[in-house]
Amino acid sequence: MGAGISRRSEPEVHVVVVQSQENGQVDAKVVRKSYRKPESEGEVRCGASDDELSSEHHLHSRYIRQPTEGHHSYSKLKSPTHRRRNIPNQLTTRAFEPLRLSSSLSSDHRECAPDFITPSYSDPKHQQRVKAERPVTEELSPVGDIARTTFELFRTYDGAEEYTVYMRDDGKRFYVDFEEQKWRYFPKSWEERGYFKAIDYDPYENSESLAQGKQFRDTRSGEFIHPTKGKLVTYLRQETQNVLYFLDETSGAWLPMPLNWERHVPNITNLAEKVQKACPQWKDTRAIVALLRQCNYSVEDCVSIFTSLNDDGVLDTSEHSGRDMLRAKLEKQLVESRYQLKRMEERNKELEMDNEILQTKLQELEMENRRLKRDAERHSKYQQQIVNKKHSTSGRSIFFTPRRNLHVLKEDVNTLQTKIVSLQSAATKGMTTYRTMLDKFSSEITKLLCAYRGQSREIGEVRALYQKESLHRKLLYNEVQELRGNIRVFCRCRYDERGACALKFDASGMIVCSTGQGRRRAYDFEKIFPPNSTQEEVFQDTKATITSCVDGYNVCIIAFGQTGAGKTYTMMGSRDQPGVNIRSVKELFRICKERTKVKYSMKVSMVEVYNEAVFDLLVAPDDGHEKLQIIKKGKETVVQGLTEFEIRNMDDIMMVMQEGEQNRTVADTKMNTNR
Numbered sequence: 001m002g003a004g005i006s007r008r009s010e011p012e013v014h015v016v017v018v019q020s021q022e023n024g025q026v027d028a029k030v031v032r033k034s035y036r037k038p039e040s041e042g043e044v045r046c047g048a049s050d051d052e053l054s055s056e057h058h059l060h061s062r063y064i065r066q067p068t069e070g071h072h073s074y075s076k077l078k079s080p081t082h083r084r085r086n087i088p089n090q091l092t093t094r095a096f097e098p099l100r101l102s103s104s105l106s107s108d109h110r111e112c113a114p115d116f117i118t119p120s121y122s123d124p125k126h127q128q129r130v131k132a133e134r135p136v137t138e139e140l141s142p143v144g145d146i147a148r149t150t151f152e153l154f155r156t157y158d159g160a161e162e163y164t165v166y167m168r169d170d171g172k173r174f175y176v177d178f179e180e181q182k183w184r185y186f187p188k189s190w191e192e193r194g195y196f197k198a199i200d201y202d203p204y205e206n207s208e209s210l211a212q213g214k215q216f217r218d219t220r221s222g223e224f225i226h227p228t229k230g231k232l233v234t235y236l237r238q239e240t241q242n243v244l245y246f247l248d249e250t251s252g253a254w255l256p257m258p259l260n261w262e263r264h265v266p267n268i269t270n271l272a273e274k275v276q277k278a279c280p281q282w283k284d285t286r287a288i289v290a291l292l293r294q295c296n297y298s299v300e301d302c303v304s305i306f307t308s309l310n311d312d313g314v315l316d317t318s319e320h321s322g323r324d325m326l327r328a329k330l331e332k333q334l335v336e337s338r339y340q341l342k343r344m345e346e347r348n349k350e351l352e353m354d355n356e357i358l359q360t361k362l363q364e365l366e367m368e369n370r371r372l373k374r375d376a377e378r379h380s381k382y383q384q385q386i387v388n389k390k391h392s393t394s395g396r397s398i399f400f401t402p403r404r405n406l407h408v409l410k411e412d413v414n415t416l417q418t419k420i421v422s423l424q425s426a427a428t429k430g431m432t433t434y435r436t437m438l439d440k441f442s443s444e445i446t447k448l449l450c451a452y453r454g455q456s457r458e459i460g461e462v463r464a465l466y467q468k469e470s471l472h473r474k475l476l477y478n479e480v481q482e483l484r485g486n487i488r489v490f491c492r493c494r495y496d497e498r499g500a501c502a503l504k505f506d507a508s509g510m511i512v513c514s515t516g517q518g519r520r521r522a523y524d525f526e527k528i529f530p531p532n533s534t535q536e537e538v539f540q541d542t543k544a545t546i547t548s549c550v551d552g553y554n555v556c557i558i559a560f561g562q563t564g565a566g567k568t569y570t571m572m573g574s575r576d577q578p579g580v581n582i583r584s585v586k587e588l589f590r591i592c593k594e595r596t597k598v599k600y601s602m603k604v605s606m607v608e609v610y611n612e613a614v615f616d617l618l619v620a621p622d623d624g625h626e627k628l629q630i631i632k633k634g635k636e637t638v639v640q641g642l643t644e645f646e647i648r649n650m651d652d653i654m655m656v657m658q659e660g661e662q663n664r665t666v667a668d669t670k671m672n673t674n675r
């Protein structure tokens with residue numbers, strides 16, 4: 001059984017081809033259908049009333065559903081589109097019950113008529129002609145295997161007529177006679193008047209795109225290249241969100257609140273504080289409020305997103321991590337931009353110098369021009385005087401000047417005038433040339449200045465981005481440290497040349513000791529260093545905490561163990577094999593030197609806790625070896641009156657430590673003798 005659908009919003013009438021599942025009988029029916037396009041699985045509402053269908057309607061498209069393997073699949077029957085016809089009452093009176101569509105829609109069966117240009121069928125004369133020309137052929141019931149039938153569109157060469165043609169599995173063609181509402185043989189003689197067109201149409205395509213002849217594409221989906229995860233598919237999902245508005249008293253309108261204001265609104269600040277409490281390492285309130293917005297102000301979601309970011313390896317701080325790569329790239333860009341800027345500055349200087357030279361030349365030329373003008377004026381004055389004198393003597397020569405001399409003088413004057421003119425034109429030409437050059441250089445300088453400003457802006461942006469990334473890296477690094485455990489316990493077994501080691505080191509990373517009577521006990525630590533471990537190996541695992549210390553976190557390294565277990569050796573070491581303390585300070589200096597933008601100051605104190613009393617080791621016992629008090633100063637806990645030495649290099653620290661050690665020995669001896 002099949003039902004037709006239309007993809008236009010005009011009044012719709014559809015031919016439905018119905019095949020009985022019992023005897024395979026095929027019939028065609030015309031129904032009026034609701035405007036709704038059926039879903040792949042859903043209801044096609046069909047129904048018609050006499051009134052609705054007895055009027056004139058446009059036939060747009062017709063579909064059939066073909067039974068395949070016991071299901072109703074769905075395809076479209078080719079039809080003459082936009083053809084205006086009278087729908088016979090006998091067919092329109094049939095009403096269809098709602099049909100259920102199957103989900104087993106095969107693309108092979110989704111065939112449908114393409115769009116084509118329609119002649120004006122509203123012309124009554126045209127309709128009459130079409131009716132007169134149509135031959136009446138035998139009425140038939142095109143019984144056959146409908147699953148193997150094809151539907152075609154027959155269009156006459158003049159484009160005046162189009163028919164939906166149904167080809168039975170035995171090759172016979174039929175068409176629907178709309179006047180009589182019958183299937184008829186498609187006459188052979190008609191074939192000369194037109195051509196058949198295969199049907200190729202996907203009814204599930206976006207109707208608007210089809211109308212424009214375009215493929216439908218969802219512009220909400222996209223991609224994003226993540227530095228470590230690679231290509232990620234994205235989708236801009238529309239959701240109902242809470243948005244914080246404020247009443248703008250000037251306009252009287254409610255406006256969405258900018259992010260920078262929002263983080264100062266008390267209830268939002270409360271939410272941000274909750275997030276911060278859950279993620280103490282996350283300090284950027286602006287970023288927190290931004291994520292809260294994204295999470296529809298759900299603290300739980302916000303925290304879970306933040307935590308999940310930690311879990312998925314984004315925070316990997318190894319050298320190969322994407323963030324480091326990005327950082328390296330940004331650093332490279334910064335260096336390149338700086339180099340370009342320097343080059344541009346140099347070029348700018350050169351151009352400025354050229355410009356100065358040109359200006360000087362221009363001034364010289366102008367002076368030359370003025371001088372020539374003055375000469376020319378003087379000569380013409382002189383000439384005028386001669387002429388005047390000549391007239392005043394009227395032949396009686398006071399100054400007896402031979403005619404020849406006058407002639408020579410005149411020639412001189414002429415030559416001079418010619419020279420003046422040529423010099424003037426040369427000066428004008430030179431000035432024009434220099435002016436053009438000056439304009440050219442000025443525009444070049446302006447361009448360079450623009451580029452220079454652009455570069456400076458870009459450098460500023462890159463620098464800001466770099467700083468942001470550095471800060472981010474710092475946060476992430478310390479988060480990783482915290483995730484690895486805020487308190488990490490390592491075990492080092494002392495090397496003793498006097499005998500073999502009694503401890504066993506389990507393959508799973510545990511330490512096994514014998515507790516007597518053949519019993520054994522295993523202990524688990526973050527890391528176990530067997531007797532042959534070097535000082536460097538021990539330090540490698542504590543090194544990470546030093547970076548955290550430079551990032552502003554409090555760090556404490558404690559050695560704990562029985563007398564002679566090797567605490568001093570591990571922490572202080574020897575001159576050749578320095579311990580954790582010395583190596584840590586070295587590392588501190590190294591990092592501080594690397595971070596040129598930050599000014600660090602380092603101070604050292606040394607205390608000894610003896611019989612639950614704290615003694616300052618940087619005060620000589622002779623100068624008063626007094627117990628120090630531990631007090632609370634706001635949030636800080638301080639040892640009152642403790643000596644602090646500012647250190648600038650390794651020599652300073654070595655000196656301070658030596659002094660501390662010496663004071664300890666003297667104090668211990670004194671205390672022992674007092675006992």
Ligand SMILES: Nc1ncnc2c1ncn2[C@@H]1O[C@H](COP(=O)(O)OP(=O)(O)OP(=O)(O)O)[C@@H](O)[C@H]1O
Nearest residue numbers: 493494495531561562563564565566567568569570
């Ligand atoms: N890993 C090691 N390799 C070689 N020698 C070691 C090692 N650990 C400790 N020693 C040696 O063992 C001896 C005792 O070590 P150390 O003084 O460091 O112990 P301690 O725990 O500081 O003792 P105390 O608590 O009495 O000060 C020292 O002579 C030291 O050189």
